[in-house]
Amino acid sequence: MDLELHGKRAIVSGASRGIGRAIADELAREGAKLVITARGRLALEDAAREIGAASGVAVGAVALDTSDPESVARGFGEAIDTLGGGVDILVNCAADPLPATGFQKLGELTEEAFWSDLDTKVLGYLHTTRAVAPHMIAEGWGRIINISGTGARQTVSIVRSIRNVSVAAMTKNLADELGPHGINVTVVHPGATRTERTNGHEQPPGVDLDAIRRSHENAIGRMVEAREVAWVVAFLASPKSVSIAGDAVTVSGGVRGFIHY
Amino acid sequence: MNLELDGRRAIVTGGGTGIGRAIAHALADEGARVAIAGRRADVLSAAAADIAQGSGAEVIPVVADTASGESVRALVATVADAFGGVDILVNNAAEQPAQQGPGYAGVSDEWFRRQLNVKVLGYLRTAQAVAPLMAGQGWGRIINISGTGARQTVSLIGSVRNVSVAALTKNLADELGPAGINVTVVHPGATATERAREALGLDDGDEERTRERLRALGHHNAIGRVVDPREVGWVVAFLASPKSVSIAGDAVVVGGGILGEIFY
Numbered sequence: 001m002d003l004e005l006h007g008k009r010a011i012v013s014g015a016s017r018g019i020g021r022a023i024a025d026e027l028a029r030e031g032a033k034l035v036i037t038a039r040g041r042l043a044l045e046d047a048a049r050e051i052g053a054a055s056g057v058a059v060g061a062v063a064l065d066t067s068d069p070e071s072v073a074r075g076f077g078e079a080i081d082t083l084g085g086g087v088d089i090l091v092n093c094a095a096d097p098l099p100a101t102g103f104q105k106l107g108e109l110t111e112e113a114f115w116s117d118l119d120t121k122v123l124g125y126l127h128t129t130r131a132v133a134p135h136m137i138a139e140g141w142g143r144i145i146n147i148s149g150t151g152a153r154q155t156v157s158i159v160r161s162i163r164n165v166s167v168a169a170m171t172k173n174l175a176d177e178l179g180p181h182g183i184n185v186t187v188v189h190p191g192a193t194r195t196e197r198t199n200g201h202e203q204p205p206g207v208d209l210d211a212i213r214r215s216h217e218n219a220i221g222r223m224v225e226a227r228e229v230a231w232v233v234a235f236l237a238s239p240k241s242v243s244i245a246g247d248a249v250t251v252s253g254g255v256r257g258f259i260h261y
Numbered sequence: 262m263n264l265e266l267d268g269r270r271a272i273v274t275g276g277g278t279g280i281g282r283a284i285a286h287a288l289a290d291e292g293a294r295v296a297i298a299g300r301r302a303d304v305l306s307a308a309a310a311d312i313a314q315g316s317g318a319e320v321i322p323v324v325a326d327t328a329s330g331e332s333v334r335a336l337v338a339t340v341a342d343a344f345g346g347v348d349i350l351v352n353n354a355a356e357q358p359a360q361q362g363p364g365y366a367g368v369s370d371e372w373f374r375r376q377l378n379v380k381v382l383g384y385l386r387t388a389q390a391v392a393p394l395m396a397g398q399g400w401g402r403i404i405n406i407s408g409t410g411a412r413q414t415v416s417l418i419g420s421v422r423n424v425s426v427a428a429l430t431k432n433l434a435d436e437l438g439p440a441g442i443n444v445t446v447v448h449p450g451a452t453a454t455e456r457a458r459e460a461l462g463l464d465d466g467d468e469e470r471t472r473e474r475l476r477a478l479g480h481h482n483a484i485g486r487v488v489d490p491r492e493v494g495w496v497v498a499f500l501a502s503p504k505s506v507s508i509a510g511d512a513v514v515v516g517g518g519i520l521g522e523i524f525y
Contacts, residue, residue, distance in 0.1 A: 001291060001498060003262050030262060152525060165525055172523040179483025179518055190507075219438025219509040231504040234262060240495040243449075245483040245518025248525075254438055254509030259431040260525075261411060261424055261512075 003238035006031035009083040014094030018195040022226035028055035035060035035079040066124030076131035142183035175246030191252025192216035219254030264502035267292035270344035275354035279454035287494030289316035327383030337390035352384040359419035401442035434510030450516025451480035483518030
């Protein structure tokens with residue numbers, strides 16, 4: 001299927017590693033012009049070089065912090081300049097890394113951790129959307145894909161569930177508002193996903209990955225690979241996905257048991 | 262993206278018209294060998310010839326009635342014989358209208374049973390017939406076409422049959438997933454099939470009246486227009502592909518984003 005992504009201009013946040021990196025790889029493979037963003041400059045520039053070398057397309061890298069509106073305004077200005085003055089696709093994937101705030105119990109949960117997560121994943125997604133929407137509206141076409149997570153439907157941690165379901169709520173509001181301008185906004189819920197971080201070598205302190213894997217026992221009987229999430233996102237970034245707007249696509253391999261309608 | 266559908270063997274029920282036909286075309290465009298099933302031989306033959314010509318793929322018509330277990334078993338045996346197996350099943354056969362009269366008073370026991378027999382048990386029958394073939398080869402895709410009536414009050418029977426398909430889907434997905442078979446459900450909203458074009462007056466040139474009709478039916482969507490059957494077909498082709506392995510048991514809604522309500 002020709003996803004018609006060749007030459008489309010895309011920005012992927014949180015793309016120096018993990019699911020964001022896999023999405024950037026896939027969009028580049030489909031011929032999209034790409035700028036990737038993350039907070040840490042060194043890892044980001046390495047990722048851009050590797051993606052560019054593997055795909056043969058030039059990949060820009062802009063270090064920015066999506067939780068900081070000024071950093072987004074400046075960084076996205078630079079990213080959009082790099083892409084030639086416009087942007088067609090935004091993939092929001094930047095989130096606080098797993099060990100920092102992910103799995104505190106009630107007694108351990110601090111307001112700082114709550115706000116850190118919501119500032120990055122909820123307000124952060126809104127900051128980047130503000131930066132790209134006027135360009136997409138001007139062109140009458142766009143795709144915004146928000147990476148959330150099955151924590152929206154499962155008890156993993158208080159903050160995880162809140163931030164993920166908040167992303168879904170924001171997605172549908174944006175979809176209804178931006179849809180008439182040709183912009184489809186969707187949300188993708190990965191479950192436990194195999195990335196370089198969950199590959200077993202570095203178990204972050206205080207995180208029981210085995211417990212997480214058990215809570216994500218799924219129909220396909222194995223962890224989903226980051227690349228398998230990226231295929232779905234590439235489809236959603238394409239004009240071929242025009243019938244999907246505001247709704248969620250769950251890419252967990254089918255978390256067992258509960259049925260959602 | 263290479264959907265890796267080249268040479269895969271597919272059955273699309275209700276494949277002679279409307280959304281089913283568009284799905285069959287999308288699969289054939291990707292190089293799949295497609296059997297379209299339906300009740301009317303003349304409609305099926307014409308559609309199969311058209312799709313084969315448009316795609317260059319092998320498309321065969323098989324007359325079958327999913328309301329009958331015997332007919333379904335014969336369908337799957339015929340296709341397995343012709344193609345040497347089955348990799349993909351798209352359940353799309355349903356009768357229209359879902360309900361003959363308005364409100365609960367419009368629901369007769371007979372029509373209720375008939376609708377659930379075709380759309381719910383019909384989907385189960387085809388799944389029962391193909392699952393052993395798919396499990397034997399360790400790979401398969403079953404895509405059930407339901408509808409946004411699962412989430413909206415359009416008609417009582419329409420909502421019951423569609424949400425039943427979603428329930429069926431997740432149970433099948435959990436059971437068949439370990440065998441390499443991903444089962445998913447797709448919910449179209451108002452879709453510009455020939456029948457709908459006529460019913461909604463899409464071709465009569467009065468856009469305001471069309472919008473009013475869509476609004477009245479709860480099909481006012483984010484993209485601001487009725488979804489085309491081809492646009493549903495693209496999503497189903499992706500779900501039929503190995504590239505969709507991360508999606509199992511869940512729904513993909515292809516109504517262009519029905520305005521207002523948020524689902525989690």
